Amino acid sequence: MQQRISRSERSFKIFAITLVSAFSLLAFFPVIYAFSASISGKFAYDAGQVVLLPKDATFEVYKLIYADKGLWISFTNTLFYTIFGTAWSLFISITGAYALGKRRLLFRRTFNFLVVFTMWFSAGMVPLFLNYTDLGVDNRWGIIFGFGVQAFNVILLRSFFAAIPHEIEEAARIDGANEFQMLFNIFVPMSKAAIATVALFYATSRWNGYFWARMLLAEPTELPLQVYMRILIENYRMVFDDMPPDLPYSPDSYIFAVLICSIIPVLIIYPYISRYFAKGVNLGGVKE
Numbered sequence: 001m002q003q004r005i006s007r008s009e010r011s012f013k014i015f016a017i018t019l020v021s022a023f024s025l026l027a028f029f030p031v032i033y034a035f036s037a038s039i040s041g042k043f044a045y046d047a048g049q050v051v052l053l054p055k056d057a058t059f060e061v062y063k064l065i066y067a068d069k070g071l072w073i074s075f076t077n078t079l080f081y082t083i084f085g086t087a088w089s090l091f092i093s094i095t096g097a098y099a100l101g102k103r104r105l106l107f108r109r110t111f112n113f114l115v116v117f118t119m120w121f122s123a124g125m126v127p128l129f130l131n132y133t134d135l136g137v138d139n140r141w142g143i144i145f146g147f148g149v150q151a152f153n154v155i156l157l158r159s160f161f162a163a164i165p166h167e168i169e170e171a172a173r174i175d176g177a178n179e180f181q182m183l184f185n186i187f188v189p190m191s192k193a194a195i196a197t198v199a200l201f202y203a204t205s206r207w208n209g210y211f212w213a214r215m216l217l218a219e220p221t222e223l224p225l226q227v228y229m230r231i232l233i234e235n236y237r238m239v240f241d242d243m244p245p246d247l248p249y250s251p252d253s254y255i256f257a258v259l260i261c262s263i264i265p266v267l268i269i270y271p272y273i274s275r276y277f278a279k280g281v282n283l284g285g286v287k288e
Contacts, residue, residue, distance in 0.1 A: 031263070037250075038062075038257035045250040061249045061257045071258065073221055074228035077140070079265075081213075081224055082206040085144045089202040090195065092149045097157035098183050112158075119151045129215060138216045147212065150205070153198045160194035161187055200270075207266065225262050232258060 032052060037045055041056025049055045065071060099105055100112055122128070132138075137146035164187060172182050188195065210226040217223055223231075236251055 031260075031267075034256045034259050038253050038260055040250075040253065042248060042250045042253075045253060058248045060247075061253045064254065065257055065261060070220070070228060071225075071232075071261075074223050074225045075261070077222060078207060078225040080140065081143060081209065082203055085147070085206040086199055086202045088144055089148050089150070089153075089206075090199055093153050093157055093198060093202075094188065094195065095183070096149065097154050097161055098179075098187060100154065101158045101161040115151050115154055119155075132212070132216055138218060140222055143209075143213060143217070147209075150201070153201055157191070157194055157198055160191045164190055203269075204266075229255075229258055229262060 029052075033050070036052060036054040037050050038061060039057045039059055040050045040054045041058055044050060044055030096115075100108065100115065102108070105111070123131075132142075132146060135146065136142055168186060168190075169182060172186055177185070208226060209224055210230065213224050214227045214230070217227070233255055236255060
């Protein structure tokens with residue numbers, strides 16, 4: 001028998017849906033505006049006629065992006081940093097969280113304190129920079145290995161691993177499973193939601209990585225997309241000053257088009273892992 005919803009509950013649901021929809025539109029508006037501005041004509045954009053929908057649409061600016069070899073090199077570099085960097089970070093975080101969650105680990109409290117301590121205090125930007133340069137973190141693999149782990153994600157995974165019933169581990173140990181078998185055959189499959197959440201954190205951080213890549217990488221062929229975009233923004237006025245004045249698009253349209261190209265992979269991938277992300281966030285606060 002279907003339960004009737006009271007008037008107050010119905011009113012609250014309508015209010016909640018309306019509020020969430022409004023916030024969603026506000027969050028998505030910059031993306032819509034950036035795309036509209038990227039394909040709008042020069043006169044319409046410079047006259048301020050672009051508010052939401054494009055005016056005098058033209059895709060000439062995307063042809064210019066397609067011909068920019070430097071942009072595609074930086075895009076490939078970002079994919080490299082994101083894929084391999086996320087895989088390395090997950091491996092270190094999963095194995096570290098598994099070890100830190102075991103009570104039989106010697107000096108377990110000390111190791112956990114040292115991990116958490118890095119979340120509270122930092123040596124400072126200048127010592128970190130000197131440390132990275134001394135360790136040779138100034139190339140592709142240095143960026144991947146040098147920024148391999150974040151303490152918050154290790155603590156998050158450790159909490160999920162600790163919530164797995166101890167009886168399951170004891171049963172696997174009786175069956176002859178070693179530590180690696182228990183980790184990758186029991187703990188990892190039972191923590192897919194948490195691992196997907198941490199993977200999203202790492203992938204987002206890698207994809208948006210800018211500051212340390214700008215500070216440490218000297219080779220132009222190794223720069224990620226975010227750094228290359230910053231260089232374009234710094235120099236695009238000078239570049240367009242040397243181009244014909246009768247261009248069908250505004251110089252700002254080129255920057256908006258680059259921004260759209262940079263977020264397309266995120267928009268494509270995020271819907272497939274959002275359900276794991278929502279589940280992973282809720283599992284820590286819900287007891288079955």
